[in-house]
Amino acid sequence: MLLEVKNLRVDYHKVPAVRGLNIEIAQGEVVCMVGPNGAGKSTTAMTIAGVKRLTSGQILLDGVDISRTTPEAVAAMGVSLVPEGRRIFGRMSVRENLLIGAPLARKRGQQAQSLDRMYELFPILEQRRDQPAGQMSGGEQQQLAIARAMMTGPRLLIVDEPSLGLAPQFVDLVFSTFVRLRQEGVTILVVEQSSRRALALADRLYLVRSGGVVMEGPVDELTSNAGFEAAYFGEVGTR
Ligand SMILES: Nc1ncnc2c1ncn2[C@@H]1O[C@H](COP(=O)(O)OP(=O)(O)OP(=O)(O)O)[C@@H](O)[C@H]1O
Numbered sequence: 001m002l003l004e005v006k007n008l009r010v011d012y013h014k015v016p017a018v019r020g021l022n023i024e025i026a027q028g029e030v031v032c033m034v035g036p037n038g039a040g041k042s043t044t045a046m047t048i049a050g051v052k053r054l055t056s057g058q059i060l061l062d063g064v065d066i067s068r069t070t071p072e073a074v075a076a077m078g079v080s081l082v083p084e085g086r087r088i089f090g091r092m093s094v095r096e097n098l099l100i101g102a103p104l105a106r107k108r109g110q111q112a113q114s115l116d117r118m119y120e121l122f123p124i125l126e127q128r129r130d131q132p133a134g135q136m137s138g139g140e141q142q143q144l145a146i147a148r149a150m151m152t153g154p155r156l157l158i159v160d161e162p163s164l165g166l167a168p169q170f171v172d173l174v175f176s177t178f179v180r181l182r183q184e185g186v187t188i189l190v191v192e193q194s195s196r197r198a199l200a201l202a203d204r205l206y207l208v209r210s211g212g213v214v215m216e217g218p219v220d221e222l223t224s225n226a227g228f229e230a231a232y233f234g235e236v237g238t239r
Pocket residue numbers: 012016017018035036037038039040041042043044193
C-alpha cells in the first residue's frame with residue numbers, strides 16, 4: 001500500500017474531529033473521500049500532509065510511519081497537498097507561484113524541467129505565465145494550485161475540495177486535469193463534499209461522517225448498493 005491511515009484520531013483542543021478513521025490507497029489509484037460539512041475530511045487531509053498533528057493512530061507511507069514527521073519532510077517523501085481555498089499568491093506571476101512549489105529542486109535544470117512539464121500538462125499556465133496569478137479565473141487558479149503541488153513530482157497528490165466556489169464549467173476543467181494526471185500514473189486523493197464528478201473519476205470511494213468512514217468500496221459496487229445514493233447525496237446535496 002502507498003498510504004495506510006490506521007485508526008486515526010485528531011483533536012482540536014481536546015475535541016475530536018477525526019475518530020478512528022481508516023483509509024488505504026494503492027499506488028496509481030484515484031480515491032475520493034466524500035462527506036458532509038464538518039465530517040473531518042480536511043482535518044484528515046492536513047494530518048496526512050503533516051500540517052496537523054494526530055492524537056493517536058498511524059499514518060504509513062510505503063510502510064514507513066510518517067505520523068510524527070514535519071510537513072516539509074512529508075513533502076520531501078512525496079506527499080503533496082493542495083489545500084482548501086488554493087492559497088495562490090495573487091500578485092505574483094503564474095511562473096513564480098509554480099517555482100514556490102519546488103523549493104527542493106534547487107538545481108536550476110530541475111526547476112526548468114518541472115516547469116516545462118507543468119506547462120505541457122496545463123497549457124493555460126504557459127499562456128499566462130508572466131501574468132499575476134490573481135488575474136486568472138477561479139478554475140485556472142485551481143489548476144495553478146494543482147500544478148504547483150505537482151512541481152515536486154509527488155507520489156501522492158491530495159486535493160482538498162477542488163470544486164469549492166467554482167462555476168460548473170471550471171469544475172469540469174479541474175476534473176479533466178485529474179483524468180490527465182491519472183493517465184500519467186499519479187496517485188490521487190480527492191476530498192469533496194459531494195460530487196457526481198467525483199463518482200465518475202474515482203476508482204474507490206470513502207464516505208466519511210462524524211470523523212469516521214461509514215461506507216467504502218469500489219465506485220461501481222457502491223453505486224449499485226441501494227442505500228448508497230441516499231447516504232451519499234441524501235443530506236449533502238449535489239454539485
Ligand atoms: N481550526 C479548528 N479549530 C477547532 N475546530 C476545528 C478546526 N478546524 C476544524 N474543526 C472542527 O473539526 C471538525 C472537522 O472539520 P473538517 O474541516 O475537518 O471537516 P470537513 O469534512 O473537511 O468539512 P468541510 O467540508 O466543511 O471542510 C468540525 O467539527 C470542525 O468544526
